[in-house]
Amino acid sequence: MAAHIRALSLWRRVTFTKLSGGVRSCSTPSGTQVHEHFTSKTVRRMFIDFFKEKHQHRAVPSSPVRPRGDPSLLFVNAGMNQFKPILLGCADPRSEMASYRRAVNSQKCVRAGGKHNDLEDVGRDVYHHTFFEMLGNWSFGDYFKVEACAMAWHLLTEVYRIPAERLYVSYFSGDAANGLPADEETRQIWLSLGVSPDHVLPFGMMDNFWEMGETGPCGPCTEIHYDHVGSRHAGALINTGSPAVVEIWNLVFMQYSREADGGLRPLPMCSVDTGMGLERLVTVLQGKRSNYDTDLFTPLLSAIHQCSKAPTYRGRTGEEDDGRVDMGYRVVADHIRTLCVCIADGVHPGMTGAELVLRRILRRAVRFSTEVLQAPEGALASLVTCSFLLLLFFSLSLQIVEIININETQFLASLRQGRRVIDRTLSKMDRDDEFPAPVAWALHHNLGFPLDLIYLMLEERSATLDRLGLERLAARYFHAAPKRGLHLDLQCLAELQSRGVPHTDDSFKYSYSLQQDGTYMFPGCSATVMALYCNQSLLSEVGRGQRCGMVLDRTCFYAEQGGQTHDQGYFTKDGLQDVLFPVECARLAGGYVVHELTATETLRTGDQIQLHVDETRRVACMEKHTAAHMLNFALRELLGSGVAQRGSHVTADRLRFDFSSKSSLSVSQLQEVERLIQRIIKENHVVHTQEVPLARANEIAGLRTVDEVYPDPVRVVSVGLPVSELLHDHTPRRVSVELCCGTHLLRTGGIRHLVITSERQMVKGISRIVAVTGDDAKQVGSGRFYCLRELQTGLKALQRRTNTTIRKLEIREAAAKAHELLKRHLNKTVLVDTLETDSKSVTLFFFSPLSSEEPERKLSVSRLPFLSYVSLHMCSHSCLLQGQTAVSASEWALAVCGRLRGSAGGSATVAKGVGTATDVAHLQETLRWAEEFAHSKRQHALHTQ
Known part of the structure; x- marks a missing residue:
């Protein structure tokens, strides 16, 4: 010390x-x-x-x-x-x-x-x-x-x-x-x-x-x-x-x-x-007390105020924050920063993992923007052009705006759907029942509803949620994790280094040759067992039937990395050549390649072994990996240099390739991609590889990279042109050239065929292509996929036209009913009536502007409560008020639905509820009572003025 x-x-x-x-x-x-x-x-x-x-x-x-x-x-x-x-x-x-x-x-x-x-x-x-x-x-x-x-x-x-x-x-x-x-x-x-x-x-x-x-x-x-x-x-x-x-x-x-x-x-x-x-x-x-009062947020808060109808931000929290306006400011300001950073880094709103979380962030921002701050649709995306954020993401601002706008439109539609789900569920429940957790989880997980929005919507309807059940569902989802294989922990890695065990030389994975008959030869590899690993300990010996990890001084096995799956195969031990030790997997850990296996006989450190890869599996992976490079090149040729790889995975069965794209590709575009790749296959180009310093590799014109940490020196893979030529001539060439540690064919002709079996948008801005090669491609063929694709496109277009036509008919019918209702109650200040309709939301939408056309009726207590009577005696109640009135819509709806043994909720101007009428007489009595209730509230307000 x-x-x-x-x-x-x-x-x-x-x-x-x-x-x-x-x-x-x-x-x-x-x-x-x-x-x-x-x-x-x-x-x-x-x-x-x-x-x-x-x-x-x-x-x-x-x-x-x-x-x-x-x-x-x-x-x-x-x-x-x-x-x-x-x-x-x-x-x-x-x-x-x-x-x-x-x-x-x-x-x-x-x-x-x-x-x-x-x-x-x-x-x-x-x-x-x-x-x-x-x-x-x-x-x-x-x-x-x-x-x-x-x-x-x-x-x-x-x-x-x-x-x-x-x-x-x-x-x-x-x-x-x-x-x-x-x-x-x-x-x-x-x-x-x-x-x-x-x-x-x-x-x-x-x-x-x-x-x-x-x-x-x-x-x-x-x-x-x-x-x-x-x-x-x-x-x-x-x-x-x-x-x-x-x-x-x-x-x-x-x-x-x-x-x-x-x-x-x-x-x-x-x-x-x-x-x-x-x-x-x-x-x-x-010298501030709030992060939101610093120059990191004040430009955003000012921009939010300009594009919304909300009062100026005052920094209030808790009960002092009337209407949660300041909370809305902070949510939108924080979330728009998150959205910009994530989308710029390639994370787009989606349905799984980080993409799902970002989707919820976006929807939470939309909800506060439109419902709390009363901002118009599209206001959220307009914040991207705020000078503070524009400086950081100028080159991507248009893409970010487009993604936010599209997702906002989708969520507003989901919001309407979610309200209908909640209303239907509440109508089937007894008054004291808890709102079921599975329904709430479906709203959260499938429709992207933030949890606090679900709580609020239920609170407005005087309902409680089964929170314990919801927590159990959430825990079951978030705690589910994939099983992990054997891996060297930190202590064992340090022990290997302290023993002086050298890192595994895996350069032999590239030691293969192409024969005249088009087949590949993979020579065996002699190696020494340097360490054995089991139960987080380094051992000198493992017995028969024991699962372990094995570290060698050298290997010809490809360890999973760079989007390519691992090799499988076997090895034999000197003096025991008739016993095969199957290798299930090979993984990298701090410069060591760990071979996972279950020992078929006793294995000791120092044993001399002969390694053999599964040649069929390796060639299949080489085919798919080479094809993935060509697919990357073909997409860039077709869609432009702005296309960026967003991920890939190569196995012996298929290849998966994710890339940036505003929308799904058309059938003709996919067919053109296949034609470009088929042409390169037919031309049978040489696939060149060379290790070069990372700094020099980055100077190659047209080099395609992904967001990875690359070793130095790095392996460059070029189709058609030697790497040395690309290093000396920086003129842009129309060739596929990438940094890649994977294994590839030596000539493109070995792929034989490539067929795209699917293409779809994973999230907005990210598309995924799945393809097969070789014999699998011949068996699959592309005709069936393209026929199905054309059929799906046609059906979707037909569905859109049909839905539009139905919507127009509903609106026309609702408008007629709304006009008729107004005529029947032309001289009344309080309007109470029943209306049979299949689309209450459309009718309400039309009634509001129609009623506002009558300025002489400004003293009316309520413009519209609807009571709809159906055969099962279930009533749905809606209330809409225009301007300042003596009674709030939520108070009126609660009172009316209370007489129907139901529940209701809403705001001072709009409320909805459900209840049960025992018969027609009960319904008519409730109608009269509802009108008297509104008149009494109006009279009380006049007397207290």
């Missing part, structure tokens, strides 16, 4: 050059020192420059919000996500990331869905967001607690000039159950930095021990909190959820690994992972 403190004292004597660039400071009314020009852009730049220029950190760009190769996450939700391969010890040793020791960045993050879900909290307070930026600095086996704390304190107090008396730090108090002592080292470091002892506070596992997941790296953390009020001791408010004292920076010291059995083991390499929300930091530095 003494050595640490001496090192800290020496570190503190280092002179820092000012980074603020002449930014002047001033005091806010509360006494907080803030800089006049502390814009969000300046704050972000100063953070990056501090660590990059003064502390030799590598500035790493933000990764997209769609996680790279991490199925455990829906979105990137923390700055450390892109560095998980380093922390887990499985970074490709050839990649640039493997060389990182110090890093700094500002990471785009989305917290909605999954473990970290702030979606339902957004808008209710002034600091939750679904999208935010995480400022962070990292050490991977370099500096640790002393330097991390000292750098953080200097940046906050000396560079950003935040008063030290406003800052509090927490540290880990220890946990006896886990055998963890208090982190006294961190406490002493803070005291040595000059932090007041009563500002250094201990907290337990929940607040000050960070874990990546159920297993993996973890460790104590120290958090820095800021008191917005000042001139007091606010220690009692730390970690209580008080908006006046907020956490601004979390420093995590990863020094343990959580094992599957719940135990903790020291890590072989200690790391530092810090995270500070840009929005909260800017709030502090601009």
Whole structure:
């Protein structure tokens, strides 16, 4: 400890050059020192420059919000996500990331869905967001607690000039159950930095021990909190959820690994992972109490006000927020940022995973925009052109606007459908019944209704929801996870490295040749068993029937990566050549290829073996992978260079290719894609491959890449032209050239045939093609698919025309009934009647403008309640009021439906309900009572004026 403190004292004597660039400071009314020009852009730049220029950190760009190769996450939700391969010890040793020791960045993050879900909290307070930026600095086996704390304190107090008396730090108090002592080292470091002892506070596992997941790296953390009020001791408010004292920076010291059995083991390499929300930091530095009052949000709030009918944003929350108008402002401002970032990064609203979550975010924004803020349809998309967002997403703004508009139109239609579902369900329920959870879940999961919208709609109808049942359904959905195969954990990877076990040489997967008869030869591969893995332990021996993972010094098996499935095959052991050991799967882990198998005989480290891949399966995968490259090329030739690959998966049976497209392709377009590919197959081009430095590969004209972390050097695959020629001549060529680690045919003629078996839009803006090759393509043929496609297109067009015709007839009938109703009650100020109709919504739609044409009837209490009597004695009741009246529509509907032993709900101007009439006489009596009720309310209002 003494050595640490001496090192800290020496570190503190280092002179820092000012980074603020002449930014002047001033005091806010509360006494907080803030800089006049502390814009969000300046704050972000100063953070990056501090660590990059003064502390030799590598500035790493933000990764997209769609996680790279991490199925455990829906979105990137923390700055450390892109560095998980380093922390887990499985970074490709050839990649640039493997060389990182110090890093700094500002990471785009989305917290909605999954473990970290702030979606339902957004808008209710002034600091939750679904999208935010995480400022962070990292050490991977370099500096640790002393330097991390000292750098953080200097940046906050000396560079950003935040008063030290406003800052509090927490540290880990220890946990006896886990055998963890208090982190006294961190406490002493803070005291040595000059932090007041009563500002250094201990907290337990929940607040000050960070874990990546159920297993993996973890460790104590120290958090820095800021008191917005000042001139007091606010220690009692730390970690209580008080908006006046907020956490601004979390420093995590990863020094343990959580094992599957719940135990903790020291890590072989200690790391530092810090995270500070840009929005909260800017709030502090601009002297605000709300994130929404900073320059990150004020341009958006102003734009929302201009395009809606809502009053000016006032920053209210809770009961003070009348009509939840300010909540609506915050929801729309937050969600439009999330939508822009996600769509720009290739995540579009859809039906599964992250796409489904984004769909719910969009629909929540639409609902608040149209219903709470009274903005017209299309207003949400217009915010994309707000100057703040346009600067970030200018090249994609038209695409983002189109996607938001289309999804808004779809949701408004779903909203009407959902209301009908709720009304039908309520009509079949007894008054005291709970609304069934399966129906609510269907509205949420299938129609995309946000949960808080379902709660509100039921509350307006005086109904309660079976929340416990809904929680069970949600838990069943979110906790369902695919089974995982054997994988090397962090401790075993570190143990392999400490033993000096070299990374697996898998270059032999490319060692195959094309014979004159068109077949491929795959020579066997001799290898040595370097390690055996079972039950999260490295073993020297496994017995017969035991499932294990095997690490070799070399292999010819292709480990699953780059969208291509893994090889299968077998191996034999020297001295036991008649016994086959089947290999089920091959996976990559930190530079090692793990071969998964169930041992047919005893297997030991040091055994010499002969590997043999399943040649039929490998060639089939090579066919599909080569065809996928040609499909990518053909789509770009047909649709233009704006087409981008959004994912692919190649198996022995078929290929799947996702790409950006505004709409589904027509039959003629799909046929043209097939013709282009068939021509390349017939021309039998050579497929060239070459490993080149990543920087040089990126100079190739027309190079197609996907959002992946590539090794360096990287493998370039070109169809028709040698890679060396493309490297020396940067003239754009009409050839397929991609960065790819997969296995491919050596000539395109080996594909023989390609047939597209399906094409559809997965979500708006993303289409998926599935295709087969070779003998499978011959058997399938394309004729049947295209005939079905033409038939489907024709049926959809016929359905649209039929629905339009039916709608016109309904509107015409509704208009006639509405006119007739008005004529019967021409001189009445209160209108109560029955109306038989199949489309109450259409009739209401027509009645409102018709009734408003009579200005002399402005004193009317109600323009329209409808009571519709049907054979089963069930009544539906609707009420519409025009302008200011003496009785609210919801009050009137509740009173009427109460007499019918039913329920109702709505607003002051529009309400609906259901009830049961025992017979026609009961219905007529209720009609008379409804009219008397309205008259009495009107008379009461006149007497009290």
